[in-house]
Structure formats: C-alpha cells, structure tokens
Amino acid sequence: MYSEKVMDHFNNPRNVGEIENASGVGTVGNAKCGDIMRMYLDIDPETKVIRDCKFKTFGCGAAVATSSMATELVKGKTVEEAMKVTNKAVMEALDGLPPVKVHCSLLAEEAIHAALWDYATKNHIQIEGLKEPKKDIHDGEEETEE
Numbered sequence: 001m002y003s004e005k006v007m008d009h010f011n012n013p014r015n016v017g018e019i020e021n022a023s024g025v026g027t028v029g030n031a032k033c034g035d036i037m038r039m040y041l042d043i044d045p046e047t048k049v050i051r052d053c054k055f056k057t058f059g060c061g062a063a064v065a066t067s068s069m070a071t072e073l074v075k076g077k078t079v080e081e082a083m084k085v086t087n088k089a090v091m092e093a094l095d096g097l098p099p100v101k102v103h104c105s106l107l108a109e110e111a112i113h114a115a116l117w118d119y120a121t122k123n124h125i126q127i128e129g130l131k132e133p134k135k136d137i138h139d140g141e142e143e144t145e146e
C-alpha cells in the first residue's frame with residue numbers, strides 16, 4: 001500500500017529536530033486526525049536560500065514521511081522556489097500516497113508555508129503567492145475523502 005520511498009522516509013526520517021534561533025517556525029495541525037507538524041527554517045538573510053530545514057511531527061506514518069521529504073525538497077531552495085514544493089510535489093517525490101493519506105501531505109505543505117509566513121512577518125517582506133496559514137488544515141482540505 002505504501003511505496004518504498006514512503007517506507008524509507010518513515011523508517012529513516014531525514015532532518016528530524018529543531019533549529020535554534022530559526023529564521024521561521026511554523027506549526028500546523030489537522031483537528032480531524034489530531035496530527036501536528038512543526039517546521040523550522042534557517043534562511044540566509046542575503047540570498048534567501050534555505051540553508052537548513054528541520055521538522056517535528058506528532059502524527060501518522062504518512063505525515064512523518066511527507067514532512068521528511070518536504071524538508072529534503074526545500075533545502076537549498078530560495079524562499080520563492082520553496083513555494084513550489086506543494087503537497088503534490090511531495091507526493092510525487094514519494095512515488096505517491098494512498099488517497100486517504102493525501103491530507104497528510106497537505107499538512108507538510110502548510111507547515112512549510114507557516115514557517116515561511118513566520119519568516120516573512122519577522123522580516124517585513126512578502127513572498128509571492130504566500131497567504132496567512134491556517135492553524136487547522138482541515139478547514140481548507142480538499143474533498144478527497146468522505
């Protein structure tokens with residue numbers, strides 16, 4: 001049911017932890033399943049390149065695997081490029097997720113956006129396409145289940 005890549009990132013999640021004095025921190029949750037994800041970004045103030053990204057996820061295996069993959073995808077990218085790391089991009093990089101687990105990848109996308117929002121707010125800048133994050137992603141969840 002899960003791809004090898006999902007199992008790999010679940011069993012050996014990359015970039016787990018916290019970043020002290022992070023440039024941006026974002027926490028999101030899904031009230032429906034109760035899962036919570038927090039992302040930390042270390043951003044070069046000059047180039048706006050994401051030098052490091054770490055996460056902590058209290059959630060299901062797919063949430064762990066998607067957050068792990070999301071951190072890998074945003075590392076080394078500029079904040080604008082990181083906006084293109086959508087949940088679909090994360091899912092593709094993981095060779096797909098079962099339909100009932102798609103919302104878990106949304107949590108990863110929203111956690112990155114929340115951390116970018118925190119960074120943008122602190123630095124009084126705007127990042128194209130970035131909107132204020134929702135605290136509970138279930139509010140805006142695509143109707144992929146039920």
Ligand code: FES
Binds near residue numbers: 030060103
């Ligand atoms: Fe909640 Fe996966 S079941 S994030």
